[in-house]
Amino acid sequence: MNKFFTRAAAFFGAGALAISLTACGGGGTGDANVLTVGASPTPHAKILKYLQDSGAAEKAGITIKVQEFSDYIQPNEALKSGDLDANYYQTVPYLEEQSASRGYKFTASKGVHLEPMGIYSSKIKSLDELKDGAKIAIINDPSNQARQLNLLAANNLLQLKGMKDISVVNVKAKPAANPHGFQFTEVDGASEPALLPDVDIAVINGNFAQGGGLKPSDALTLEDPKGNPAVNVLVWRADEKDKLDAIKKLDELLHSDVTKKYIEDTWPDQSVLPAF
Structure with a gap:
């Protein structure tokens, strides 16, 4: 049977408040080029780990430490408290809803990918x-x-x-x-x-x-992925200063041909689609 596409809007939610740490350390570091990024295990953390392990992050002048979360409330709370330098798991509609209800003052990048x-x-x-x-x-x-x-x-x-x-x-x-x-x-x-x-x-x-x-x-x-607002974005504190340069380098890397090719090669079934 042929599958067909339909249009929808908004994204992301809540779940069990379980957190597991991967990579080293838990929370932001003092090194301006080292970023602790909160992410869902897949595909977000998988993408970030690839960028780190492949040497793409080092080439960009940054180090990515990935902290995995199995829920969607704690990554924003950890970013607000300063335990994270950025997070990568949510969309702008979800961020806007959470910011309105919880008072977050965050900045979001352009869309990186969509999971239909x-x-x-x-x-x-x-x-x-x-x-x-x-x-x-x-x-x-x-x-x-x-x-x-x-x-x-x-x-x-x-x-x-x-x-x-x-x-x-x-x-x-x-x-x-x-x-x-x-x-x-x-x-x-x-x-x-x-x-x-x-x-x-x-x-x-x-x-x-x-x-x-x-x-x-x-x-x-x-x-339908076309014009869909549910694309996933990198998010950081609006008043971030110390690590803003490194965050911008990560944002550029997430929107690079390296990331696009990795997504297309890793998810040929289109369960993850590049949004750039």
Whole structure:
């Protein structure tokens, strides 16, 4: 069956607050050319480690120390506190939502890559088979949830036109928005792949799909990468001075041909797409 693309918006969410440190040290260092960067394990940390291990970072005059996070709240908190020099795991829509609610004063780069969100199932082969009252697993953080609901709407499964605050709560409150009476199970994004046997479909962010062993070719549909605001960006404190030069070098490296080729070679299935 041919997979087709649909359009959606926004990104990233919350999960278990587990943190694991890779590379050496935990927190910013005094060396202006050494950057401690918080990242999700894949693909973000994988990309950063490649840049360090391949010698590309050294050639650019910087050293990258990667601190991995399995959730999406702590990397911004660690950046705010100064334990990180930068982080690489989120999109501008998610950053804007978090900044509004938590008072962050951060700067974001241009998009580096996109991990296309998809609708997955272990029970049906096509969305045409989805029955009224079906069970749908969906992420529980606001910005990602809106993005996932928009993907469902783009496939004519929900009617969200005119809804300002797109959320499961509001969809449940307005029967016209959910004409098929779908039942939603809200969970943290990392748990969604494991829930596939228990639901009819799950809307899963690209990085969580990868973590659960899923490929874009497994999806019933994927969001359209063209003009998508859900590209991932490098983020740093707006008042950063001591390591700003090094951060700019890292940003340039993330937008280089070296990074683009690595992404294309490492993810030929297009589960990760360069955004530059």
